[in-house]
Amino acid sequence: MKVAVWHNNRDIRLEEVPRPKPGPKEMLIKVVSCGICGSDIVEWYRLPRAPLVQGHEIGAEVVEVGESVTSYEPGDRVFVAPKVPCLDCHYCREGHYPVCPNVKVRLPGGFAEFILVPEVLVDKGTYRLPEALSYDQGTFIEPLACVVRAQSLAGIKKGQTLLIMGCGMSGLLHVKLAKSKGCRVFATDLNQARLDLAKKNGADWILDASGEVSERLMTENGRKADVIILCTSALSAVAQAWKCIDKGGAIVFFAVPGPEKPVTVPLNDLWMQEIRILTSYYCGPPDIVEAMALLKTGTIEVEDMITHRLPLRDIARGFQLAIDGRESIKVIIKPSEG
Ligand SMILES: [Zn+2]
Numbered sequence: 459m460k461v462a463v464w465h466n467n468r469d470i471r472l473e474e475v476p477r478p479k480p481g482p483k484e485m486l487i488k489v490v491s492c493g494i495c496g497s498d499i500v501e502w503y504r505l506p507r508a509p510l511v512q513g514h515e516i517g518a519e520v521v522e523v524g525e526s527v528t529s530y531e532p533g534d535r536v537f538v539a540p541k542v543p544c545l546d547c548h549y550c551r552e553g554h555y556p557v558c559p560n561v562k563v564r565l566p567g568g569f570a571e572f573i574l575v576p577e578v579l580v581d582k583g584t585y586r587l588p589e590a591l592s593y594d595q596g597t598f599i600e601p602l603a604c605v606v607r608a609q610s611l612a613g614i615k616k617g618q619t620l621l622i623m624g625c626g627m628s629g630l631l632h633v634k635l636a637k638s639k640g641c642r643v644f645a646t647d648l649n650q651a652r653l654d655l656a657k658k659n660g661a662d663w664i665l666d667a668s669g670e671v672s673e674r675l676m677t678e679n680g681r682k683a684d685v686i687i688l689c690t691s692a693l694s695a696v697a698q699a700w701k702c703i704d705k706g707g708a709i710v711f712f713a714v715p716g717p718e719k720p721v722t723v724p725l726n727d728l729w730m731q732e733i734r735i736l737t738s739y740y741c742g743p744p745d746i747v748e749a750m751a752l753l754k755t756g757t758i759e760v761e762d763m764i765t766h767r768l769p770l771r772d773i774a775r776g777f778q779l780a781i782d783g784r785e786s787i788k789v790i791i792k793p794s795e796g
């Protein structure tokens with residue numbers, strides 16, 4: 459079978475490897491769709507594990523199950539989480555699933571024709587795709603689950619004013635989810651095409667990030683934002699966030715600038731205003747369940763975000779499209795189509 463081995467963003471090699479045979483408690487799935495995630499192209503984050511087969515936003519079909527697997531059978535349409543928390547440790551019991559220290563097994567990457575699903579992920583990480591969801595739509599389960607988690611950590615409520623900074627894939631999902639909750643949504647980006655998309659996807663106001671965002675916010679909203687979600691690694695956005703947050707508000711780092719770009723927090727200015735600074739990374743099982751429900755019911759529609767579908771042999775181009783970001787929102791790789 460073919461796999462795409464990622465060495466860095468400019469060096470992704472298609473390789474032929476033996477198709478794995480599932481053990482008694484494992485199963486083999488055929489990858490029908492696998493999304494390129496914004497985090498797949500972040501080299502400082504991915505390089506420590508390179509070379510590796512990336513891809514964790516999967517829509518797949520079960521093709522072979524081990525003799526002891528009774529929950530799934532060939533033909534089942536599934537999403538498999540890239541890893542699962544133990545649900546039993548201190549952190550899991552506190553709901554901090556993404557930091558569970560007992561995660562030992564990861565799903566092999568989805569930029570491959572087939573994936574061998576390890577036992578723990580057959581048991582706890584596999585979800586049947588609802589009838590209403592296509593394989594392509596299934597690739598949004600994981601990214602939407604991360605968005606669900608960030609908004610629930612921030613305690614987002616109806617009527618609040620949200621400022622979403624960065625209108626790539628995750629920024630747009632944040633816009634859609636916040637609108638479904640009845641929030642007033644401002645969105646910023648430097649790219650006009652992305653701003654137009656944010657508007658189309660429900661943002662009430664779109665603001666050019668190179669302008670005076672805090673002034674525009676005051677003019678249109680009468681006060682600053684209750685919650686700011688950073689979906690860009692731009693330091694300029696972080697600097698704007700400190701100026702745009704209202705008293706009692708929360709700033710959520712959904713994306714971070716990266717290790718070479720230290721951030722100075724104006725703590726003295728924030729101190730008397732009860733402003734929270736949060737981070738949100740990955741998702742947990744309850745977020746996955748909620749994301750699936752949002753997609754299944756059509757509360758969050760994702761079809762219009764898919765801009766490219768490419769066979770595995772074009773994965774290098776897919777990465778370039780995702781990195782460039784001017785004409786792509788969601789790039790989906792279709793490994794079973796060659
Ligand atoms: Zn992702």
Ligand SMILES: [Zn+2]
Pocket residue numbers: 543544545546547548549550551558559560
């Ligand atoms: Zn745990």
